[in-house]
Amino acid sequence: MTTRAWPSREEWQANAEYAVRTFCTPAERLAHINPEAVWSSLAEDIEFEELATEAAKAARPLLTQEISRLRQAFPDRPAAGRTRSLWVIKLEGQRYDDACNLGALEEMRRNLQRAVRNGNWGEIGWETGRLYDHYRPAITMGPALCDAVLRMRALNAAARKRHDEAADAVVEAAVVAEIARRATDEAWQQQLERRASIDSPRVIRVGAQTSPSKGDQVT
Template sequence: MTARAWPSREEWQANAEYSVRTFCTPTERLAHVNPDAVWSTLAEDVEFEELATEAAKAARPLLTEEIARLRQAFPDRPAAGRARSLWVIELEGQRYDDACNLGALEEMRRNIQRAARNGNWGEIAWEVGRLFDHYRPAITMGQALCDAVLRMRALTATARRRHDEAADAVVEAAVAAEIARRATDEAWAQQLERRASIDSPRVIRVGAQTSPSKGDQVT
C-alpha cells in the first residue's frame, strides 16, 4: 500500500481557516452553536402577522375575480387530473398561457387560505409576493396591499441580515480558535495519532482469540 502524502505541520497549520470554512456552511455552524435563536423582535413578529392577515384578506377577492374571468374562457376545461394535463398540452399561444395562469392562481388562492387557517404568515407573504411580482398589471393590487408586500419583505430582510451577521461572527470565531489550536504541540500530536490510525487501520477478525476491543493491526 502506497503511503499517504500528508501535509507538513506548517501546511497543516496554514490550512486551518480553509478547514473551518469548508467543514459546514455558516448557517449550519450557527444553528449548532445557537439552535434556538430568533432573529426578529416580538414587535416585528406582531407587525408581520398583522400585515400577512390583511394581505390574505385583500388578495383573496382579487384572485377570485381573475380566476372567474379565466374560467369563463375555458368551458371545456376538464375537472382535474391527467385529463386536464393532456388538455393543457394541446393548447397553444395565449390560450396556453391563460390556462397555466388559471391553474397557478387557483393554487395560490388555496395556499393562502390554508396558510391563513394555520397561521403560516411566511407562506402568505410568499404567495402574495408572487402575485405582486408576476401578475401585475393583469391583477390590480391596491396601494395598501403593495405596501404590505414591500414591508413584509423589509422585515424578512432585516431578520436575514441579523442572522447572516451572527453566522459570519460565529465562523470568524471558529477560524480564530482553530488557528490557535493548530499552533499547539498537543494539537499536532493528536493530528499525528489520527494520521497513524488512518495509515495503519485496525480490523476485527470474527472468531479470533485476540480481544475484540484491541483487534488486529493490519501490516
C-alpha cells in the first residue's frame, strides 16, 4: 500500500488557521457553540411584531385590489394545476407578465394570511418587502406601510450584524486555540496516529460465521 505524502510538522502547524476557517462556516460554528442564542432584544421583537401586524393589515387590501383587477383581464384563466401552467406558457408579452404577477400576488396574499394566523412576523416582513421591492408603483403603498417595511429591515439588519460579529469572534478564538493546540507535542502525536490509521486501515473480514451465544439460541 502506497503511503501518501503527509505535510511536515511545520507545514501542519502553519495550516492551522486555514483548517479552522474551511472546516465549516462561521454561522455553523456559532450555532454549534451557542444554538439557543437570540440576536434581537425583547423590545425589538415587540416592535417588529407590532410593525408586522400593521403591515399585513395594510397590505392585504392592496393585494386584493390588484388581484381583482388582474383577474378581470383573464376571464379564461383555468382554475389551477397543470392546465393553468400550460395556459400561462402560451401567453405572450404583457399578458404573460400580468399572468405571472397575478399568480405571485395571490401567493403573497395566502402567505400573509398564513403568517398572521401563525404569528410568523418574519415572513410578514419578507412578503411585504417583496411588495415594496417589486410591485411599486403598480401597487401604491402608503407612507406608513413603506416606513414599516424599512423599519423591519433595519431591525433584521441589526440582529444580523450582531450575529455576524459573534460568529467572526468565535472563528478568531478557534483559530487562536488551534494554533496553540498544534504547537504541542501531544497534538502532533495524535496527528501521527491518525495518519498511521489512514495509511494502514484495519481489515474487516465480511462473512465469517460465529456460533450463537447461549442467550441467542432459539428454543
